[in-house]
């Protein structure tokens with residue numbers, strides 16, 4: 001085994017030893033012709049290779065989160081896995097730096113390009129872990145646009161390292177092995193309507209085509225998964241957000257809706273799980289993890305997907321008590337709870353007609 005092959009294997013061993021469920025390798029060549037967020041030289045001039053890895057989320061926390069029985073476990077796990085993935089990426093990048101190859105870690109989330117019009121608010125990542133993961137065989141694109149794996153479904157967190165070392169790439173998975181059967185349960189679990197039911201996005205990366213449901217404006221997910229609001233249009237279920245500001249129909253209405261929901265967001269008490277999640281775009285920088293349903297519902301076993309979706313739509317709606325704690329109740333009880341509030345308190349959760 002030559003020096004590069006040994007270093008490649010050690011890098012994979014380091015990632016797997018740190019808890020990765022899978023490691024893929026994409027190169028400047030296998031990423032050629034891809035979208036701009038597959039350009040490794042954006043983060044490191046002279047970069048030749050990227051190692052991308054998946055860390056699984058804790059499946060045990062998922063169903064109690066979907067049922068609105070336990071908000072804390074999935075929040076803690078999400079925080080833990082994101083932090084571990086960032087740390088592991090740093091560890092590998094520094095290891096490769098020590099071995100003489102310039103390398104940079106790319107943490108899983110909450111880093112965006114600053115040098116584009118609109119800056120970080122456009123939420124363009126320096127490098128797309130998803131594209132790298134699909135091209136290097138970590139998983140397939142599901143219709144949701146999430147990376148899905150036969151081991152853990154979509155319940156994974158991705159991280160990457162970009163390096164000047166030259167490693168052999170790994171191949172994409174065979175399309176016929178993709179478990180996504182277009183069940184659309186990801187779409188019906190999304191109160192924001194991020195995924196377009198009719199149109200698809202197709203990207204070609206290194207000569208290989210990948211497609212998934214076209215994503216409407218990301219402000220939809222910011223508004224809902226970001227916790228600004230969360231009541232599904234049916235009125236029967238919600239995310240873990242206790243707010244019920246209307247979710248618009250059209251993309252262009254989302255920024256004004258978000259702006260209107262900022263002040264109430266700031267005023268509502270945050271959850272204290274001993275693992276605060278900080279995000280540069282969140283008002284006041286604190287974020288509570290309230291959704292992720294498109295990820296959590298998408299289990300490789302269709303029977304589990306159907307069961308999880310049922311759990312979600314029967315989970316009721318979130319309300320926030322005087323102690324700041326959030327719990328799920330029936331839609332009727334939620335209405336009574338809100339109606340009993342004084343106007344100032346109620347304005348933190350919904351608009352009131354004059």
Ligand code: SF4
Pocket residue numbers: 142143144145148179180181182183184185186187297298299305
């Ligand atoms: S929930 Fe269904 S349609 Fe959506 S990505 Fe998963 S398998 Fe595909």
Ligand code: SF4
Pocket residue numbers: 189190191192193194220221222224225291292293294295
């Ligand atoms: S995280 Fe929630 S709001 Fe965002 S796309 Fe997934 S289901 Fe929709």
